[in-house]
Amino acid sequence: MAVSILKRKKFYTPVMAKFWISIAISSLWVIFSIIVAWPWLYDLSEFIGFIPALLTITFVAFAPGFLVAFVSVSLLLDRQPKLRNKNPNDPITILIAARNEEERIENTLKYIKKQNYRGKISVILVDNDSTDKTIEVARMAAKKLDLELSILKEKKKGKSNALNKGLKHIKTPLFITLDADTLLHDDAIKHIVARIKNSREDVCAVAGHVLVRNSRKNLLSKLQEWDYFLGITSIKKIQALYQGTLVAQGAFSLYKTDIVKKVGGWPNAIGEDIVLTWNFFKNGYKVYFEPLAAAFTDVPQKLKQFVKQRSRWARGLFEGLRSAPPWKQPFYLISYLTAIDILIPIIDIVFTFVWIPGVILALFGKFYIAGPYTLLVIPLNFVFSIIMYYQQKETFRILNLTIRRNKIGYFMFLLFYQIIHSPISVLGYFQEIFKSERVWK
Numbered sequence: 001m002a003v004s005i006l007k008r009k010k011f012y013t014p015v016m017a018k019f020w021i022s023i024a025i026s027s028l029w030v031i032f033s034i035i036v037a038w039p040w041l042y043d044l045s046e047f048i049g050f051i052p053a054l055l056t057i058t059f060v061a062f063a064p065g066f067l068v069a070f071v072s073v074s075l076l077l078d079r080q081p082k083l084r085n086k087n088p089n090d091p092i093t094i095l096i097a098a099r100n101e102e103e104r105i106e107n108t109l110k111y112i113k114k115q116n117y118r119g120k121i122s123v124i125l126v127d128n129d130s131t132d133k134t135i136e137v138a139r140m141a142a143k144k145l146d147l148e149l150s151i152l153k154e155k156k157k158g159k160s161n162a163l164n165k166g167l168k169h170i171k172t173p174l175f176i177t178l179d180a181d182t183l184l185h186d187d188a189i190k191h192i193v194a195r196i197k198n199s200r201e202d203v204c205a206v207a208g209h210v211l212v213r214n215s216r217k218n219l220l221s222k223l224q225e226w227d228y229f230l231g232i233t234s235i236k237k238i239q240a241l242y243q244g245t246l247v248a249q250g251a252f253s254l255y256k257t258d259i260v261k262k263v264g265g266w267p268n269a270i271g272e273d274i275v276l277t278w279n280f281f282k283n284g285y286k287v288y289f290e291p292l293a294a295a296f297t298d299v300p301q302k303l304k305q306f307v308k309q310r311s312r313w314a315r316g317l318f319e320g321l322r323s324a325p326p327w328k329q330p331f332y333l334i335s336y337l338t339a340i341d342i343l344i345p346i347i348d349i350v351f352t353f354v355w356i357p358g359v360i361l362a363l364f365g366k367f368y369i370a371g372p373y374t375l376l377v378i379p380l381n382f383v384f385s386i387i388m389y390y391q392q393k394e395t396f397r398i399l400n401l402t403i404r405r406n407k408i409g410y411f412m413f414l415l416f417y418q419i420i421h422s423p424i425s426v427l428g429y430f431q432e433i434f435k436s437e438r439v440w441k
Helices: 001-012 015-048 050-079 107-115 135-146 159-167 190-197 218-243 257-262 274-280 303-323 331-365 372-397 409-434
Strands: 092-098 120-129 149-153 174-178 182-184 202-213 252-256 285-295
Touching: 015 050, 015 331, 050 120, 050 331, 050 372, 092 107, 092 159, 107 120, 107 135, 107 182, 107 372, 120 135, 120 159, 120 218, 135 149, 159 257, 159 274, 174 190, 190 202, 190 252, 190 285, 202 218, 202 257, 202 274, 218 285, 218 303, 218 372, 218 409, 252 257, 252 285, 274 303, 274 331, 285 372, 303 331, 331 409, 372 409
Parallel strands: 092 120, 092 174, 120 149, 202 285
Antiparallel strands: 174 252, 182 285, 202 252
């Protein structure tokens, strides 16, 4: 037994070592990219000048390449800490803010009732001025399921208002926020509570693993399945590795009640969950991510809904950066992670106003911006997706889930997602800059 312990210690790599290894390898990739892309830089300089050409290539190729390499290496180094207590029995309150959810709320409550969890579960539903029968359907479903349900009403529109109303009525030390259209895996609560119970005292929240339920509906939902499955999950995994998951998303996350109350609850913001999470950081707390705490949500099936959702997320990013910029973060690694979020809007803007026009020019034989050298990013994205796929495959095996066959969605995600997503994000940035009207749905 002593030998096995020594072996485990021998191969243990500290978090900071993993961070610097990832930085070093990512930097080497950028150096290689610069050497290979030098003829491209020279040709583009002839067309628009050296400085504009350097900035363009930096944010079209070098910066995205660095980020993808950093994520890929970090994922290879990631090892989740083992849980000592895998079957907690703490009482849990589930807080659901709902507006016009009569078609979905019953199913959500059914999946709560099915939880494989030893502790007591109670639900607080805050109706945010619904005009349908959300309350009636929820009350009847709870009675039929024998589920403890309290219903509150919040007339003032806005998700933060509804959540803060519910927060005042929570009596348990731990609570979960759950969207009214999100269905929990049978072991979701067990895994997410186990993670926070086995974490350090300064961990005040754990983000759940949200995946797509309605991926078979159309091409747009198929594409989003891979975004959640590979993109969003990978970001959360490396942020958790470096002890700073940047969003404990309202769709499914676990919180310590006293800490949420201490930081003032959810702010009046369109990205209320982002700003709340960054407020935790400002106050010296940390947030983790639990990949085994799985939940399934419906993603937008129409382009108009997708644009509204993703532009809203982009606005939330701006709000978070304003409320707690990197230089105000108390932890070094979190400062780095939030600094990356400053880089993302720049990449989105250059992609929208430089790269996409460059692709159009390339269709007419003008390869000033989009040319053969830019294809270097594709194999790196492919390597990243393979790493993430096999990590997710292991997670799904543990949860007794099957990965759906979705080849079309995968290739759409790999080749076209950034072209679709960046302009929508830019729209959100401009909406926030010019203070456009905020809409929950």
